[in-house]
Every structure is written in structure tokens, then in C-alpha cells.
Amino acid sequence: MKPCPFIAVEGAIGAGKTTLATMLSDRFDIPLLKEIVEENPFLDKFYQNIEEWSFQLEMFFLCNRYKQLEDTGLQYVSRHQPVISDYHIYKNLIFAQRTLKGVKLDKYRQIYHLLTEDLPKPNIVIYIRASLDTLQKRIQMRGREFETAIDPAYLQQLIEDYETAFAELAEREPGTRIITVNGDEMDFVEHPEHFEHIAAQVKELL
């Protein structure tokens, strides 16, 4: 018997996670867990001054996701009900390792491992890989005011961090199915056939 699907869509900022997760949720009638962005009190300040605000921001994301995944465990996973989310908890570590240093990073890592060790983990991960150019275009198109301050160098580093992190995840968790989507070529917003191609791969795993 196939395990009950817990699907996470991942990729760097603006890769299309929420868009694809929403489309898949509609297609397969699977409840969607969405990240709350607009109510985050630190994002704006963070993009203005990363060093000053990174610890508050990373802890805020970690606590919010912890709460959401704890609820998910109770509501869906432990009842063998499928669920799809537009993030994987692992992204906390990817970002924090880029934005925190020294003692704060050490403390954060300890808290991250403590909080996440018994959380439900996705068994299907869709990783949208996209270039700097594509991400910048999408971030600009979406037009969130606070993201106009994103430094391209930060975004480029995140792209590379995601590559490393997903290679590590594949090695560490061979049982997790990872579907990699070429986000530069797959325009699942404008081209229905591109979405169908992704949906067909997901369907095989359900």
C-alpha cells in the first residue's frame, strides 16, 4: 500500500510554490496548508537590515511552522488524510544557515532540531528549481512592496543553498520522493500542458 501523501512544494523565493501547490490542491482535491506572509511583522524590517532582524524573523517562521505542522499532524497525517503544503520545514534551516552566524546560528540549530524531530515530514517533495532571472521576474510581477529591497546576491546565494540542501535531503531521506520541476521552462501558469505534465507525475504517486 502506498503511504498517505503529505506533499510539500519547495523552491527559492518566488519560484511558484504557492501557485503550484494551489493548483495541485484543486486538481486532486487535497487540503492546502498555506504559509501566512502578509501578517509577518518582521519581513519588511528584515529586508531593510538582515543582520539586525534575522534572529527574530527566523524564530518567527520556525514557531509558526511548528504550530501549523503540529496541527497538521493531528488533523491529517495521523488520520491518514492527504495534505499539501507550500513549504517544507527544512526551508527554515536553509534560510537560517544563510542569515544567522555564530552563537545565534548554534542556538537556532539546537532549537530547530528539538522542535522538528517529531513533526510529520512530507513524503513527496516537489522542488521548483529556477534561475535568478526567473525569480526576479516573478518577484517583480507579484509586486510585494517589502521584496523590492531583496538583494540579487542574497537571492543567488539562496538558489545555491537550495541546490545543496535538496541534494542532501535526497541522500538523507531516500524514501522521500522528490520531483524536480524546471521552473525556467515550466510555465504552469500560462501553459496548461506544463501543469498537466507535473500533475501526471504527482498522480502516479498518489
Ligand SMILES: Nc1ncnc2c1ncn2[C@@H]1O[C@H](COP(=O)(O)OP(=O)(O)OP(=O)(O)O)[C@@H](O)[C@H]1O
Ligand atoms: N511557473 C510559472 N510561470 C509563470 N509565472 C509563475 C509561475 N509560477 C509562479 N508564477 C508567478 O510568479 C509569482 C510568484 O509565485 P508564488 O507566489 O507562487 O511564489 P512562491 O514560491 O510561493 O513565493 P514565496 O517564496 O514568496 O512564498 C506569482 O505572481 C505567480 O503568478
Ligand SMILES: Nc1nc(=O)c2ncn([C@H]3C[C@H](O)[C@@H](CO)O3)c2[nH]1
Ligand atoms: N529569512 C527567511 N527565512 C525563512 O524561513 C523564510 N520563509 C520565507 N521567507 C521569505 C521569502 C519571501 O520574501 C517571503 C514569503 O515566502 O518570506 C523567509 N525568509
